[in-house]
Amino acid sequence: MPSFGRAATAGQGADKAPAPPKKPIYRHLYFWVLVGIALGIAVGLLFPAQGAEMRWLADLFIKLVKVVIAPTIFCTVVVGIASLGNLAKAGGLALRTLVYFTALTVIALAIGLVTVNIMRPGAGLNMSFDEADAADTIAAAEGAEGGISGFILHMVPESFFGAFVDGQLIQVLxxxxxxxxxxxxxxxxxxxxxxxxxTMSHVMFGVIKIVMYTAPLGAFGGMAFTIGEYGGQVLGSLAYFMISFYITCVLFIVVVLGIVSRLAGFSLFKVLRLIRDELLIVLGTSSSESVLPRMLVKLEAAGVKKSVVGLTIPTGYSFNLDGTAIYMTMGAIFIAQATGSDISVWTQIGLLLFMLLSSKGAAGVSGAGLVTLAASLAAFGDVIPLAGIALIVGIDRFMSEARSLTNLIGNAVGTLVIARWTGGLDRDRLREVLDRPNTIDMDALMSYDAEEGAAARAREDGSTATGSADADAEGADAAPAAEATATGGAAVGGEGGDRTPAEVKGG
Known part of the structure; x- marks a missing residue:
């Protein structure tokens, strides 16, 4: 994964580092993504028939990203864990990651359950449904193996390359x-x-850098399709359920993730500002998976150890889907309320526990949450009619956007929290990046040649001494790229640590 120069030491470089010159707004990705979203909304409202045909642009962008998702995850996780040099440390990191993700998933499921019972968006609707509207979703849900055994079997691919061919992130992991x-x-x-x-991971990041030039087109197509296809339907009886879901997601982000961020020593709103490009891409494409590679690079650049970000982000995309968890509990109880089904408190608790397992592995692809919800309802078909999933098929696209945004924010916060918990966070670097997000140049970070040039310039500027002092003072797990190249790749910090491409050349 691309590394960045960490020449700044506590109390020195972090305050004295000159701010990079600001780019004109038209050179920022988020500007063009916003333009794409605005144009998509306009086309969807003014020309709904034509807008409904634009989905292929968003699908094309997501497919281009998915081409490199599996190999990127594989390379990143392998390099991250292997760089620890100690299986006990890797196991400790994995255990803490799973503990945090499980705890947050339980909270998300519980908040969705409480909110839907308080707001009762489906009460009194007595809505009818056409099972044919959800035939594909029901078939996909019934075709999946359920229970603990099905979940475990799904984690193992049929063949080594089968996981890459099918794009199953949990199997690749x-x-x-x-x-x-x-x-x-x-x-x-x-x-x-x-x-x-x-080196292969750098190649994948280079491909992602090229693909991201099409992100505004993907956002345009996704938004035009959503507004053109479903714009008029959201004004009906399902609007209250959508609003209830949005409110719950906002409450989870601001209250739960806000408190978690504060306890970990950073501001949630500054993190949101840091990942604004990624949030806008997700808003336009309804898929958090479309920005996974960028999140790997950006969070490492923000001060998270490569070994931590390399394991936490990919794991989070399978085990920490907070938005999907909220959607599943709210969707299930909404269907029960709308169809007049009587669900006891104990049944709801049982549903929550079942969804704690079934929500794992539902990657950030648009529509995956709907199939996962249907699979969960199938297990409780005696109390909640599975065919009731047809009630929310029409608005799932709008729900998918909120789910994906919540999933992305939850994984960004989770990675920073786990890094702080495991001692893998450069807090001075994070503070600098959160205060000045423009210090991260994504184009340079996703370019291998740019990194090598930066390392060379750092050597010429005599930054080796500063980097070495930083490694000794902070107990870091790796030397900066410039120092490692100059010293032939000797490990610094006494732990084996993360090794950048420049470091491993001498290894």
Whole structure:
């Protein structure tokens, strides 16, 4: 993964580093994504028939990103875990990650359950539904294996390359962990493979950099389709349910994630400002998966250790889907209310516990939350009619946007919290980046050549001494790229730590 110069030390560089010159607004990705969203809304409202045909632009953009998602995740996780050099440390990091994700998922499920019972958006509707409207969703849900055994079996692919072909992130993650453990046990003999995978990750990031030029078109197509296809329908009886869901997502983000962020020592709203480009892309495409590679790069640039971000972000996309968790509980109870089904408190608690498991692995692809909800309803078909999923099929696209945004924010906050918890966060660097987000140049970070040039300039400027002092003072797990190249790749910090591409050259 692209590294960044951390020449700043506590109390020194963080305050004295000159601010990079501001780019004109038209050179920022978020500006063009906003333009795409605005044009998409206009086309959807003025020319709904034509707008409804624009979905292929958003689908094309998501497919372009998905092409490199699986190999990027694999390379990033393997390099991140192998760089720890110690399976015990990797296991400790994984355990803490799963504990945090499980706790937040339970909170998200509970908040959705409480809110839908208080607001009761489906009460008194007595709505009818056409099962044919949800035939594909029901078929997909019934075709999936349920229960604990089905979940565990789904984590293992039929073949090594099957996970990459099918794009199953949770399966890719399992393979990456196994390969990383094997390389760690090989010791020095495995470093050649680690360097190769690290280089491959740079290739994938280069592809992502090119693909991101089409993000405004994807946002335009996605928004034009959404407004053109469903714009008039949201004014009906389902609008209150949508509003209830949006309110719940906002409450979760502001209250729960806000408190968690404050306890971890950073501002939630500054984090939102930092990832504004990614939030707008997700808003336009309804898929948090479309910005996964950018999140890997940006959070490492914000001060998170490569080993932490490399494991936490991919895991979060399968195990920390807060928006999907809220949607599942609210959707299930809404269907019960709208169809007049009587659901006891104990049944709702049982539904919550079941969804704690079924929500795992529902990646950030648009529509995955609907299928996961249907699969959960199938397990409680005796009290909630599965065919009731047809009630919310028409508005799922609008719900998908809120789900994806909540999922993305939850994973960004979760990564920073876990990094702080495990000692893998450069707090001075994070403070600087949150105060001045323009210090992160995504184009440069996603370019291997730019990184090498930056390392060379750092050596010429004599930044080695500063970087070494930083590593000693902070107990860092790796030296800056410039120092590692100058010293032939010697490990700094006494822990084996993260190794940048420049570091491993001498390894």
């Amino acid at each position: 399992v393979l990456a962990v196994l390969v990383a453990c094997a390389l760690t046990m090989l010791g020095k003999r495995g470093q050649t493979a680690v360097r190769a995978l690290d």
